[in-house]
Amino acid sequence: MDPLTTETFDANARSALANVQLRGALRKATSLFGARRLEAARSLETWEELRSQARAIKDETLLHLDHYLETFAANAESVGAQIHWARDADEANGIVCRLASERGARLAVKSKSMVTEEIHLNAALQAVGVDAVETDLGEYIIQLAGETPSHIIAPAIHKTKGQIAELFTDKLGIAPTDDIAQLTSTARQVLREKFAAADIGISGVNFGVAETGTILILENEGNIRLTTSLPKTHVAVMGIEKVIPSFADLEVFLKLLPRSGTGQHLTAYQSLITGTKRATDQEGPDELHIVLLDNGRSKMLGHRITRQSLACIRCGACLNACPVYQQIGGHAYGSVYPGPIGAVITPQLFGLAKAEHLPYASSLCGACREVCPVKIDIPELLLYLRAEITEGSEERRQKAEGSVQNTAGSKHRKFERLAFKIWAAVMTRPRLYEWCGRTFRVLQRFLIRGGKIGKVAGLLAHFAPPLAAWTSERDLRPIEARTFREQWRTGESIS
Numbered sequence: 001m002d003p004l005t006t007e008t009f010d011a012n013a014r015s016a017l018a019n020v021q022l023r024g025a026l027r028k029a030t031s032l033f034g035a036r037r038l039e040a041a042r043s044l045e046t047w048e049e050l051r052s053q054a055r056a057i058k059d060e061t062l063l064h065l066d067h068y069l070e071t072f073a074a075n076a077e078s079v080g081a082q083i084h085w086a087r088d089a090d091e092a093n094g095i096v097c098r099l100a101s102e103r104g105a106r107l108a109v110k111s112k113s114m115v116t117e118e119i120h121l122n123a124a125l126q127a128v129g130v131d132a133v134e135t136d137l138g139e140y141i142i143q144l145a146g147e148t149p150s151h152i153i154a155p156a157i158h159k160t161k162g163q164i165a166e167l168f169t170d171k172l173g174i175a176p177t178d179d180i181a182q183l184t185s186t187a188r189q190v191l192r193e194k195f196a197a198a199d200i201g202i203s204g205v206n207f208g209v210a211e212t213g214t215i216l217i218l219e220n221e222g223n224i225r226l227t228t229s230l231p232k233t234h235v236a237v238m239g240i241e242k243v244i245p246s247f248a249d250l251e252v253f254l255k256l257l258p259r260s261g262t263g264q265h266l267t268a269y270q271s272l273i274t275g276t277k278r279a280t281d282q283e284g285p286d287e288l289h290i291v292l293l294d295n296g297r298s299k300m301l302g303h304r305i306t307r308q309s310l311a312c313i314r315c316g317a318c319l320n321a322c323p324v325y326q327q328i329g330g331h332a333y334g335s336v337y338p339g340p341i342g343a344v345i346t347p348q349l350f351g352l353a354k355a356e357h358l359p360y361a362s363s364l365c366g367a368c369r370e371v372c373p374v375k376i377d378i379p380e381l382l383l384y385l386r387a388e389i390t391e392g393s394e395e396r397r398q399k400a401e402g403s404v405q406n407t408a409g410s411k412h413r414k415f416e417r418l419a420f421k422i423w424a425a426v427m428t429r430p431r432l433y434e435w436c437g438r439t440f441r442v443l444q445r446f447l448i449r450g451g452k453i454g455k456v457a458g459l460l461a462h463f464a465p466p467l468a469a470w471t472s473e474r475d476l477r478p479i480e481a482r483t484f485r486e487q488w489r490t491g492e493s494i495s
């Protein structure tokens with residue numbers, strides 16, 4: 001199956017909507033996560049205060065990101081870590097592959113990390129002969145299935161128990177079973193052997209503390225502990241936005257992130273890693289490499305609205321709350337970052353030309369803003385990006401149209417521009433406006449059935465696609481027998 005891309009979002013979404021099993025799995029999982037989040041948030045009286053504090057910490061850090069990154073790097077190096085700076089995905093992959101090759105690595109164990117998905121690290125490692133095995137259960141499942149994650153914190157959210165059972169029988173050769181304990185124990189057994197044999201451990205980072213050079217990684221399965229402590233070399237890939245100023249700031253984020261993600265008061269494991277293994281330590285890597293990745297992030301710093309995208313702590317709450325994500329799931333977005341946050345960061349990371357459909361994948365209901373623990377105003381970002389798409393520089397528009405010349409989006413954009421020009425011309429000329437109203441009132445007679453305008457089809461649909469699109473899912477109310485203006489002029493009472 002060809003991987004889904006952001007450019008084919010409309011088709012991806014339609015096909016997801018037709019998948020009843022997918023929608024059932026999504027409904028169950030997102031409503032469960034949503035209910036748990038609500039309960040966990042209510043259990044903290046200071047919830048709103050914490051959200052404001054978290055946002056203030058992120059705003060302060062992002063405004064002085066260069067300072068905090070340099071402090072983080074210096075402090076991490078002072079306790080034995082080696083810092084690598086990567087401008088983009090190629091540089092980051094090059095660094096990790098070089099580190100693996102120099103150590104003669106053949107097998108790498110990985111913990112769940114969105115940033116390594118973003119740069120397609122597994123494929124890069126594969127190309128230099130390193131087998132990268134995902135060790136988070138959800139990630140392991142989708143790796144076996146040859147898929148990509150469909151949720152930020154629950155990568156296999158779209159899969160049912162039955163599908164996973166079939167996959168394990170097919171790929172791991174176990175007898176058919178849908179006993180969850182047996183399935184997890186099989187995965188555990190396979191993965192334990194990988195941990196023992198791995199040459200290198202690769203992880204992401206939830207937070208990097210500038211004050212101490214510490215990295216914090218959260219998890220529930222214990223696989224991160226093994227990934228970061230069993231192999232002699234640990235490579236952590238960290239987006240530059242993950243840095244926070246002080247250790248005390250962690251208290252705020254540790255209260256918000258697990259509650260927003262899974263409804264837990266705290267994740268089962270919090271791995272705080274400060275430098276390499278010391279002489280007195282019983283565990284830990286001999287070498288710790290931290291790759292600080294930009295990959296488009298510093299461009300977002302330049303504007304108040306786009307900067308807030310970098311405050312995201314990847315809890316996934318906005319995905320669970322989003323009525324669009326709830327129906328189509330993550331794969332339809334064609335990006336490693338799905339849902340509302342994906343709809344705003346994907347176009348910024350990979351370019352508007354590639355992801356111009358995503359800012360429109362929202363009803364702007366505001367549910368994402370309500371649940372976001374760091375108060376990111378996603379609807380504001382969506383509108384900003386929509387404006388960029390429609391009113392952006394001529395150069396960008398030409399580039400976008402050049403690369404997506406024949407897509408529905410490009411045609412819609414041209415049609416939309418024309419439609420709004422006509423609309424503006426009519427609305428600024430009262431006589432023309434009234435004439436149009438009277439004319440449509442006569443013409444609508446051919447469309448009215450049972451007191452309403454139903455589905456518009458045939459030749460008319462061809463010439464008036466917005467009318468056909470509107471009426472394909474709902475009825476349109478006919479124009480009244482007498483308009484407001486006509487009633488006003490004759491002094492009739494207006495009901």
Ligand code: SF4
Nearest residue numbers: 312313315316318372
């Ligand atoms: S935008 Fe907010 S709610 Fe969505 S994943 Fe990021 S932090 Fe969580």
